[in-house]
Amino acid sequence: MSNLRLLVPDWLIGVFISLSQGAPKERGTQMSMQRKKVTTRTLQKWKLAKEPIAMITAYDFPSAKMAEQAGADIILVGDSLGMVVLGYDSTIPVTLDDMIHHTKAVTRGVSRAMVITDLPFMVAHLSKDEVLRAGARIMQEARAYGVKLEGGSEVLENVKALTTAGIPVMAHLGLTPQSVNQLGGYLIQGKDAKSAERILTEAKRLEEAGAFALVLECVPEELARVITESLDIPVIGIGAGRFCDGQVLVFHDILQMGGERIPSFVKTYAQVGKTMVDAIQAYVQDVKQRRFPEEKHVTHWSETMSVVYGVSEGK
Numbered sequence: 001m002s003n004l005r006l007l008v009p010d011w012l013i014g015v016f017i018s019l020s021q022g023a024p025k026e027r028g029t030q031m032s033m034q035r036k037k038v039t040t041r042t043l044q045k046w047k048l049a050k051e052p053i054a055m056i057t058a059y060d061f062p063s064a065k066m067a068e069q070a071g072a073d074i075i076l077v078g079d080s081l082g083m084v085v086l087g088y089d090s091t092i093p094v095t096l097d098d099m100i101h102h103t104k105a106v107t108r109g110v111s112r113a114m115v116i117t118d119l120p121f122m123v124a125h126l127s128k129d130e131v132l133r134a135g136a137r138i139m140q141e142a143r144a145y146g147v148k149l150e151g152g153s154e155v156l157e158n159v160k161a162l163t164t165a166g167i168p169v170m171a172h173l174g175l176t177p178q179s180v181n182q183l184g185g186y187l188i189q190g191k192d193a194k195s196a197e198r199i200l201t202e203a204k205r206l207e208e209a210g211a212f213a214l215v216l217e218c219v220p221e222e223l224a225r226v227i228t229e230s231l232d233i234p235v236i237g238i239g240a241g242r243f244c245d246g247q248v249l250v251f252h253d254i255l256q257m258g259g260e261r262i263p264s265f266v267k268t269y270a271q272v273g274k275t276m277v278d279a280i281q282a283y284v285q286d287v288k289q290r291r292f293p294e295e296k297h298v299t300h301w302s303e304t305m306s307v308v309y310g311v312s313e314g315k
């Protein structure tokens with residue numbers, strides 16, 4: 001190595017390295033861009049460039065790995081996990097410990113995507129101390145990038161406290177499922193002038209309070225468009241039409257995986273639930289008909305053991 005160094009100048013070594021790795025431009029747009037972690041600055045850049053942001057929920061290690069492999073930019077550990085993986089009939093029973101447990105599994109499977117965790121029911125309304133502690137646990141124990149919380153004016157002070165402390169906050173307005181009992185159902189929000197105006201005002205306040213992005217759920221497309229154009233931070237829609245900076249859907253909804261009633265704003269891309277039931281049913285029938293296990297799934301004793309115990313191999 002030292003002999004080589006005497007004969008070959010550094011710049012020439014640099015040329016060889018560049019040639020062996022391909023043109024720098026190509027590396028920039030293909031390999032390193034895909035590997036590079038998604039941050040709040042990345043999202044800001046995409047908003048300005050009108051580059052759509054793809055967000056999906058995930059609740060465990062395999063779903064997180066699949067979302068990451070598929071190129072999702074943001075992975076949300078949504079409190080919808082209460083409904084789609086824990087079997088509750090709303091998100092209200094979900095606890096902070098539930099969110100941390102699932103987020104730990106998700107972050108183990110993700111390297112590029114930004115992982116955001118929902119603050120569960122009530123946490124965003126607790127004291128500044130308590131919400132900061134919850135945010136800290138989500139980042140330190142579960143290793144999420146930041147938190148999402150539902151609500152407007154009611155949570156503004158806590159949004160300020162979190163962002164000031166270095167906890168990135170994604171806001172969530174429109175249909176806020178944690179208020180389902182107060183709202184009287186999963187209903188579209190912002191249909192009349194007064195409620196539309198309120199949502200727009202709160203969106204602006206949340207941006208001012210330091211939120212780095214906003215989820216807008218179940219509002220008319222026109223309202224979502226106005227809000228998206230009025231804010232500097234990216235707006236990610238769910239049932240909020242075509243003009244948001246990004247879209248989010250629930251993992252199990254797009255795959256039709258176990259969900260009974262799927263909201264009308266969902267586009268489904270596969271019938272994974274049916275494929276899974278068919279496969280499990282084939283296994284069950286194989287067991288019952290003694291078609292499984294087959295010879296290739298079996299381990300045998302050595303000949304000596306078989307002789308000693310008086311059993312013939314494979315019978």
Ligand SMILES: Nc1nc(=O)c2c([nH]1)NC[C@@H]1CN(c3ccc(C(=O)N[C@@H](CCC(=O)O)C(=O)O)cc3)CN21
Pocket residue numbers: 079080083084091175177186187188218250252253259262263264265
């Ligand atoms: N599987 C699943 N997907 C979700 O998108 C989701 C959850 N669970 N759980 C938490 C919240 C609850 N969400 C929901 C649930 C139902 C509707 C729904 O039924 N909406 C009606 C519109 C109602 C109206 O007419 O105002 C629809 O037909 O889409 C919407 C959002 C969204 N989130």
Ligand SMILES: CC(C)C(=O)C(=O)O
Pocket residue numbers: 057076077078079080081118215217238248249250
């Ligand atoms: C549907 C998204 C926005 C959510 O909050 C969740 O999955 O809990």
Ligand SMILES: [Mg+2]
Pocket residue numbers: 078079080091118177
């Ligand atoms: Mg949620």
